[in-house]
Amino acid sequence: MSSERILSNPEPRLTSLSHGGGCGCKIAPSVLSEILKNVPNLPIPKALLVGIETSDDAAVYQINESQAIVATTDFFMPIVDDPFDFGKIAATNAISDIYAMGGTPLFALALVGMPINVLSNQTISRILEGGADACRSAGIPIAGGHTIDSVEPIYGLVAIGLIDPKLVKSNAAAKRDDVLVLGKPIGVGILSAALKKDLLSSSGYQEMIANTTQLNIAGPELARLEGVHALTDVTGFGLAGHVLEMARGSQCTAQIDWQKIPLLAGVEDLANQGIITGASERNWQSYGNDIDLPEQFSNAQKALLTDPQTSGGLLVSCDPQSVEAVLAIFHKHQFSNAKVIGKMHSKQDHYLTISK
Known part of the structure; x- marks a missing residue:
């Protein structure tokens, strides 16, 4: 039976x-x-x-x-x-x-x-x-x-x-003049919000699954690089939240170039349509005072910056001489969207500044 x-x-x-x-x-x-x-x-x-x-x-x-x-x-x-x-x-x-x-x-x-x-x-x-x-x-x-x-x-x-x-790489060991490299594109929270509203295309769903089920197997190899100082992964607190954790722990100010942040296909259009998660606003309320945004930074861009990632990419802080080696390791492990997104500076008024 x-x-x-x-x-x-x-x-x-x-x-x-x-x-x-x-x-x-x-x-x-x-x-x-x-x-x-x-x-x-x-x-x-x-x-x-x-x-x-x-x-x-x-x-x-x-x-x-x-x-x-x-x-x-x-x-x-x-x-x-x-x-x-x-x-x-x-x-x-x-x-x-x-x-x-x-x-x-x-x-x-x-x-x-x-x-x-x-x-x-x-x-x-x-x-x-x-x-x-x-x-x-x-x-x-x-x-x-x-x-x-x-x-x-x-x-x-x-x-x-x-x-x-x-070889332990904490999120609090970044150094001034380090370069920041992100292993995966962001926007998973926005795609999931679109899915719940039946507004996510089949191709969008497949991209979401491919991104969230890709194991961050580059981590151990990155940790063996002497020039890699700090590692973390970007998850529920959004890109801004996890960069802030790294900056605070390292007593530095992180500067992120908005134009260099890799985005999942279609998420910018969805954000402009107001398809965002409630968690992104909660994230902003929690740590927005620590971020210096440029003028004319839209609400959609702010939502992407704070968008909660599920199974997001590794965030690496490394010395400038190690950037090519870091990118080579990411690309070797099929992280084709890995990008340099910013830099660490001496502590300033804000822990994170965004440039356009």
Whole structure:
């Protein structure tokens, strides 16, 4: 006898079950700071090389002279309706935090919350299959996990990796005169907003999936370059938010050339039509005071600057002599849209300035 549950109503679209999809679900930076401000600080062991101090991508704990554990977790509600694609995007996004520290992933644990009376076993299984496919591409197993019955669909991973402590690349080690290189184009949040409104073309959807399921496997090779000083990945706080984290942690001012930022096809037109996410406005409210915008910077451009990315690209801060090597590594790993987008300067009035 089959164990497949028979649902009384047709299954809804996955995105209709989530109040916010992908990394757009993140709590806004200012709200998160308020939540955490009264949480007591525990003693930090010397072996904890990277913790919560600079909002980095993962924790790094040294276990011996040549090895450190990299640990992270990431999960969210559906950003797309196809269950396999949702699972693959979520897993790719979680594994990216290991690569963003310069680490090599070892294994993962699945985090699964599903409305079991709303979604069929088959749909839930396809979500997990998508996650397993991303892990297979990364060369790691899913070694366990935890499941709950929840109101909204939630899927993600705990990801564990390994790195030589000497090669750890935090988001707080950028230097004055460093060049900033971005590995992937931005605009995922806007494409996901268009999808929920049934305004995303088939080609736009395919571009969105290709972008969000591309593993940031260039991370470990970039970390081995002596001229690479800082690494992070661009996710829910938008390009501006993650550049700001790097600038604040490094006590520098980042200057970004708006014309050089790579954009996913069609997102500028969609933003000009007002198709944006609520998360982009929350992001701006959280950190906009730290940004110096040029005159006549449009609301659509501001929305793109703060657009939450899901499984976004690596952001590299490197010395000018290493730029060609950094771009060569990106291109070697099929990141054809990798671009130089700006530079680090001595600390000024704002942590981030945008030029046109």
